[in-house]
Amino acid sequence: MPDLSPILLSLKLALLTSFVLLVIGLPIAYALSIWKSKAKIFVESLVSLPIILPPTVIGFYLLILFSPENLFGETLANFGIHIPFTFSGILIASLVYSFPFMVQPLQKAFEQIPQHYWNISYTLGKSKFETLIKVVLPNMKHAILTGFILTFAHTMGEFGVILMIGGNIPGETKVASLAIYSDLEALDYSAAHFYSIILLTISILIIFMVNLLNKDKKADA
Amino acid sequence: MIKKITLFIALFGMVFTSCKPTNNIDKLTIATAASAQFALKKLAINFSKKHNIKVDVILGSSGKLTTQIINGAPYDLFFSADMYYPKMLFNKEKTEKKPITYAYGAPVIWTMRKDIAIDSLVQLKDPSIKHLAIANPRNAPYGRKAIRYLKQKNVYMSVEHKLVYGESISQVNEYVLNKTVEVGVTAKSIVSSPKLKGKGFFKELDKEYWVKQGAVIIKNKNLPEMKKQFLEYVLSEEGKEILVNYGYSII
Structure with missing residues (x-):
């Protein structure tokens, strides 16, 4: 049986990306949902940019930014921090690449929470933070789950960005999608099939879960 | 809810502990041109057994x-x-040092089709051959030689529209092997490897199109002695024999 480490590495990357993005995505989505300014549309466009930006462009700029040949990358390297061709590197790339998949559903959910939910909670003497934790977030659990699952799925299938900044290093940056590619390069079709079938199964399960969630949501409403 | 969270954390923990970085284990990482993959893998396996070290x-x-x-x-x-x-x-x-030439590699014209006479360059112009795959000449030396060959034999102009560029020689191999293209230019070290020996038909290009294969030790702090030994092993009699078996020429 082929080595399972690429699959585990993909899972680790996808889970970490989803968690970190949930933590940074929530405050950003909340800020965007209440922000009223003409500049908002620019920031929103910036947030959605990774959806349409070719992964190679993201990978290229990240590589340039973090390359030890350039000032920023060199400064980091002097502190012993190496971003290209490391797990931290593909994690940073995934955070950028999957950012909109987390922020967009969260922002929409914040916007859909009726203002009176907040108001009623305030009149009952709850603070803003308490209201957020106890009233608002539980009411948007579908969006949180959707964001999490979409981010997870998007990261599992990530290829171009990781190829550019990751360099296909076993146990470090060789995720499942890269393993398929390099097995194909080595004409090892059985290993490529093995990883592909696992990814296919995971994808089917994810789509199924998203649809199940949406059905639940409709039933709730 | 608490149960679910506990379960989730447990799962998360499992994934994490199962793929701890392997940085602290002694390991050589060898970057290899796609054309040399089969020979280098064989050399790496042998070296790995001899020195009890992981070689990627x-x-x-x-x-x-x-x-x-x-x-x-x-x-x-x-x-x-x-x-x-x-x-x-x-x-x-x-x-670390100047590049060392470890072998000479011959480009080959390769096809899976019996009816194609690869000895005849005229046939490349034939409409029955719709695609000719070569590795991207901008980053792949064998691709560059292929272009030079076609140009010097005066067929480039008539086959230019048939050219399909593989990202490396590996992609050319896939195309030819899957019969996505009728003909491709790859390396003798690919078609002579045990994995692909006897598959299809190939013609070796003349000596003037052979490519000098260069190796270097990359400057870093990892295992300086092992790195040197690996290169010495490739250049040793045993290493040379493997290279020759895989289609390389030692001059």
Whole structure:
């Protein structure tokens, strides 16, 4: 049986990306949902940019930014921090690449929470933070789950960005999608099939879960 | 809810502990031109057994691997399909020493189809041959030789529209093997490897199109002695024999 480490590495990357993005995505989505300014549309466009930006462009700029040949990358390297061709590197790339998949559903959910939910909670003497934790977030659990699952799925299938900044290093940056590619390069079709079938199964399960969630949501409403 | 969270954390923990970074284990990482993959893998396996050390072989076109090394990829040795990229790395002070020529590689014209006479360049012009795959000449030395060959034999103009560019020689191999293209230009070290021996028909190009294969030790702190020994092993009688068995020429 082929080595399972690429699959585990993909899972680790996808889970970490989803968690970190949930933590940074929530405050950003909340800020965007209440922000009223003409500049908002620019920031929103910036947030959605990774959806349409070719992964190679993201990978290229990240590589340039973090390359030890350039000032920023060199400064980091002097502190012993190496971003290209490391797990931290593909994690940073995934955070950028999957950012909109987390922020967009969260922002929409914040916007859909009726203002009176907040108001009623305030009149009952709850603070803003308490209201957020106890009233608002539980009411948007579908969006949180959707964001999490979409981010997870998007990261599992990530290829171009990781190829550019990751360099296909076993146990470090060789995720499942890269393993398929390099097995194909080595004409090892059985290993490529093995990883592909696992990814296919995971994808089917994810789509199924998203649809199940949406059905639940409709039933709730 | 608490149960669910506990379960989730447990799962998370399992995934994490199951793939702890293997950085602290002694390991050589060898970047290898796609054309040399089979020979280098064999050499790596033998070396790994002899010295009880893990050896990872990473594939790519010579150009792509060079870019990665310039950008700080943690490779210990680099086996290119030419001398140009190793020299470039040497000039950029990324290598320990000057590049060493470890073998000569012959480009071959390769097809799976019996009815194609690969000896005849005229046939490449024939409409029955719709695609001719070569490795991207911008980053793959064998692709560059293929273009030069076609140009010097005066068929380039008439086959230019048929050219399909593989990202490295590996992609050319896939195309030819899956019969996505009728003909491709690959390396003798590919078609002579045990894995592909006897598959299809190939014709070796003349000596003037052979490519000098260069190797360098990349400057880094990892296992200086082992790196040297690996290169010495490739250049040893045993290493040479393997290279010859895999279709390389030693001059």
